[in-house]
Amino acid sequence: MTLLSCTACGRTLQGRDLFCSFCGTTTPASRLECEKHFGERAIGVCSVCGRPVCGDCVVTVEKVLYCNDADHRTMRESWTVIFTTRSEFEADAVYRNLEYAGIKARVFTMREHVAVFWFDEFAIVRVLVRQDDRERALSILSELQLIHDSEDE
Numbered sequence: 001m002t003l004l005s006c007t008a009c010g011r012t013l014q015g016r017d018l019f020c021s022f023c024g025t026t027t028p029a030s031r032l033e034c035e036k037h038f039g040e041r042a043i044g045v046c047s048v049c050g051r052p053v054c055g056d057c058v059v060t061v062e063k064v065l066y067c068n069d070a071d072h073r074t075m076r077e078s079w080t081v082i083f084t085t086r087s088e089f090e091a092d093a094v095y096r097n098l099e100y101a102g103i104k105a106r107v108f109t110m111r112e113h114v115a116v117f118w119f120d121e122f123a124i125v126r127v128l129v130r131q132d133d134r135e136r137a138l139s140i141l142s143e144l145q146l147i148h149d150s151e152d153e
């Protein structure tokens with residue numbers, strides 16, 4: 001497998017990745033299109049919800065890309081990605097276990113964006129918790145033996 005690095009943040013990507021899971025920048029070979037502007041190349045995907053965005057739609061804060069939902073930008077400050085998967089089923093299991101432990105979590109799946117339809121195998125699902133709950137949530141996940149696939153590493 002070829003190793004590429006993100007043209008924006010330099011993190012290592014897997015050979016077949018369409019975008020950097022950290023900052024959201026699409027790879028040069030990516031054919032993802034903007035969710036709002038049909039036919040317009042997506043320069044990235046929102047680092048929270050995964051919505052594909054073109055140069056007109058993108059909001060960049062400290063080199064990390066977002067859609068124009070202000071909520072997603074502010075979430076980056078107080079929330080953290082605790083779990084990344086390609087399976088809604090797995091994400092839901094994580095969500096329910098965290099909820100059971102009294103930890104508020106939010107799940108974002110790229111599959112809710114129409115523009116991702118043809119790239120289904122690359123769609124990721126993220127589970128986020130508040131920074132304050134991070135340690136507790138991580139220990140719950142490791143008790144459940146769910147592989148911690150954090151994007152922060």
Ligand SMILES: [Zn+2]
Binds near residue numbers: 006009021022024
């Ligand atoms: Zn990047």
Ligand SMILES: [Zn+2]
Binds near residue numbers: 046047051072
């Ligand atoms: Zn978003």
Ligand SMILES: [Zn+2]
Binds near residue numbers: 054057
């Ligand atoms: Zn656009």
